[in-house]
Amino acid sequence: MTEMHPHPYLFIVIFIGVALAFPLVPLALAWAWRRFFQPPKPGAEKNATYECGVESIGEAHIQFQSQYYLYAIIFLIFDVEAVFLVPFAVAFTGLPVGAFVAILIFLLLLIEGLAWAWGKGCLQWAR
Amino acid sequence: MSEIDEKLRTELQRQGIWVTSMQELYNWGRKNSIWPLQFGLACCAIEMIATAASRYDIARFGGEVFRPSPRQADLMIVAGTVTKKMAPQIVRLYNQMADPKYVIAMGACAISGGPFKQGYNVLKGIDRYIPVDVYIPGCPPRPEALLHAFMELQRKIDGQKLTGTDKAEFLKPEQLSEFPVPKFGEHDLEPPANRDVFQPPKLERV
Numbered sequence: 469m470t471e472m473h474p475h476p477y478l479f480i481v482i483f484i485g486v487a488l489a490f491p492l493v494p495l496a497l498a499w500a501w502r503r504f505f506q507p508p509k510p511g512a513e514k515n516a517t518y519e520c521g522v523e524s525i526g527e528a529h530i531q532f533q534s535q536y537y538l539y540a541i542i543f544l545i546f547d548v549e550a551v552f553l554v555p556f557a558v559a560f561t562g563l564p565v566g567a568f569v570a571i572l573i574f575l576l577l578l579i580e581g582l583a584w585a586w587g588k589g590c591l592q593w594a595r
Numbered sequence: 596m597s598e599i600d601e602k603l604r605t606e607l608q609r610q611g612i613w614v615t616s617m618q619e620l621y622n623w624g625r626k627n628s629i630w631p632l633q634f635g636l637a638c639c640a641i642e643m644i645a646t647a648a649s650r651y652d653i654a655r656f657g658g659e660v661f662r663p664s665p666r667q668a669d670l671m672i673v674a675g676t677v678t679k680k681m682a683p684q685i686v687r688l689y690n691q692m693a694d695p696k697y698v699i700a701m702g703a704c705a706i707s708g709g710p711f712k713q714g715y716n717v718l719k720g721i722d723r724y725i726p727v728d729v730y731i732p733g734c735p736p737r738p739e740a741l742l743h744a745f746m747e748l749q750r751k752i753d754g755q756k757l758t759g760t761d762k763a764e765f766l767k768p769e770q771l772s773e774f775p776v777p778k779f780g781e782h783d784l785e786p787p788a789n790r791d792v793f794q795p796p797k798l799e800r801v
């Protein structure tokens with residue numbers, strides 16, 4: 469009886485073998501092809517890191533100025549405002565008083581942020 | 596393959612036995628999986644896009660996989676006017692392609708500058724800097740013309756030999772696969788043409 473049925477986990481071993489052979493055989497074939505037929509032709513351009521056709525100039529390690537956080541804050545104020553104002557406007561007529569007050573408080577918070585940014589001079593064009 | 600008699604081969608094929616050689620198998624695989632570099636320069640690129648789309652369907656010839664990286668591309672389709680500003684980039688992209696690599700000059704502009712030949716900013720043919728395998732005339736060539744050029748290229752690949760003295764150029768170690776990138780000069784690209792590549796026929800008046 470045991471001879472008729474192979475080990476129940478044998479198929480996993482077979483799967484592993486196939487899974488290994490599937491990528492390794494083409495890689496070995498490619499390697500053999502390069503070894504026996506195709507002469508390697510490296511070069512300065514071919515080995516270059518970037519491949520967009522334009523030569524890279526300057527340093528890759530550039531820094532953004534920390535003042536960009538002001539732009540991020542202002543963007544957030546107007547963006548979040550727009551996202552919430554549109555559904556607010558659509559549902560305006562059917563809103564209970566509580567919800568209306570809640571959205572007004574929310575708007576007040578955003579306007580407060582805007583007033584702060586304005587007072588700080590962030591709305592001036594870049595100096 | 597020259598060793599086997601063609602009639603014997605046909606007879607064997609009729610019996611369901613396929614005889615082939617390494618060279619034939621290799622070239623058959625290569626010519627049916629030409630991956631073009633995904634870039635267009637001018638109006639010819641629109642025709643190239645049409646060739647890749649469903650009506651003309653370059654996938655029937657195995658060329659639908661337009662690669663955005665020169666490292667993965669086999670074929671450069673120079674589709675459109677090559678300005679002098681763009682020429683160094685094209686040569687650099689060609690240099691970065693892995694061997695074997697092929698070039699199709701698509702349209703009058705890529706061949707010779709075409710209708711803009713007199714322009715101060717137009718390169719008078721990409722073959723001044725890189726070797727071109729197939730030229731397609733036309734302004735712009737129709738998608739069928741590009742397909743024809745593609746088939747011509749397949750024919751060329753099919754005929755390339757792997758061994759012997761007349762083997763394909765890319766298999767010869769002494770054959771370089773990079774070409775000098777032209778620089779921006781005061782009035783023109785420096786040099787205006789790569790003389791090792793660009794050898795136009797001389798007109799002789801009699």
